Amino acid sequence: MRGMVTQFRSFGWPSRLLMVNQFGINLGFYMLMPYLAGYLAGPLGLAAWAIGLVLGVRNFSQQGMFIVGGTLADRLGYKPLIVAGCLLRTGGFGLLVFADSLPAMVIASAATGFAGALFNPAVRAYLAADAGDRRVEAFALFNVFYQGGILAGPLVGLALMFLDFRVTAAAAAAVFGVLTVAQLCALPQRITPPDREHTSVLDDWRTVVGNRSFLLFAAAMIGSYVLSFQVYLALPLHARQLAPEHESMVVAAVFAVSGLVAVAGQMRITRWFARRWGRGRSLVVGMTILATSFVPLAVLPGESRLGQGAAVAALLAAAAILAAGSAAVFPFEMDTVVSLARDELVGTHYGFYNTIVGVGILAGNLLTGTLMQAARNAGAPELVWVALSLIGILSAWALHRLGRRGLLDAPQPAVAHSTDS
DSSP: OHHHHHHHHHSOHHHHHHHHHHHHHHHHHHHHGGGHHHHHHTTSOOOHHHHHHHHHHHHIIIIITHHHHHHHHHHHOHHHHHHHHHHHHHHHHHHHTTOOSHHHHHHHHHHHHHHHHHHHHHHHHHHHHHHGGGHHHHHHHHHHHHHHHHHHHHHHHHHHHTTOHHHHHHHHHHHHHHHHHHHHHHSOOOOOOOOOTTSOHHHHHHHHHTOHHHHHHHHHTHHHHHHHGGGTTHHHHHHHHHOGGGHHHHHHHHHHHHHHHHHHHHHHHHHHHHHHTHHHHHHHHHHHHHHHTTHHHHHSOSHHHHOHHHHHHHHHHHHHHHHHHHHHHHHHHHHHHHHHTTTSSHHHHHHHHHHHHHHHHHHHHHHHHHHHHHHHHTTOTHHHHHHHHHHHHHHHHHHHHHHHTTTTOOOOOOOOOOOOO
């Protein structure tokens, strides 16, 4: 822990503030989102396909609209987009307090997602610019704060859920209200993008679309996002099926395990992968780990084989492996986007990147929700977990092919090799 604190202090004030801000963002977000699927299925009584639609719309309005947020970040500056995104998410979560029908939930989810589309590209572009050649290390430490919010958020949300879902939504809105004021007052504006007055938005987009290596990488990474997103969709729904009387506690345990793995292991995983494999092979190995995360659930898809305790243990094991795979992939993924962008239009590249994977997430959520229902009706629940593992294997193979063809090659920043306890 002391080594991690030293690393944190070694970065500039903007990077440190963005890391702390990300903890706050995830604290507010994960107070609410882990319990949304259960709320939609329980009190609102929505079908599995409708739940997949609501969650998919939220992600598409975020991931799919990153192109807007990224372009605006490159033209207006990073701080205004960060502040605007936090403000809009305050309103989106506030709307969830009153939404009680499918159309209302879709609108609230879309507003919440678009808020992320505004601030996420700006945060990552700002961090990449401020960290310079320490990008991999900065994004690894950033992910520790990211996962710390994932760890704390569900625990706070669990306590509030004993009162009411609407209370939880109101508390999450309050957290983002505080973040809005904090970023407005404390985040420096000195990191600004290059002047884009002499180019049009279409010119910027043509530059990104013409970057073939970048587009192929984004397509290959769709599988990573589809798999990682199942911590919000498939795993909570599976928890509800396994232990309906203790659903909230099991869901909180899933996110606690995920957060603990990332917080405790992120820096060690990043340094070990960087020393052993470098960026390209680390992405392939990390994706392979993501693919194997659903194997425990394929082996123990329900309580009929070894009982409820074993089935819940398999669920938690899947969450832990999923977190380890995500920790392995994330820093190298973020660095690869900047490298393939050649440090030009970084926000716009992040926007296009997440737009591409956002389309994949929407399709993946609808497919996963439908497949879960069909597999349950057919008495073969393990099929959905096998299908998810196959998606991961396909993505790992695609990344391997891109690496073999040299399409992921770009100058790689150094990673500090200091010990961390």
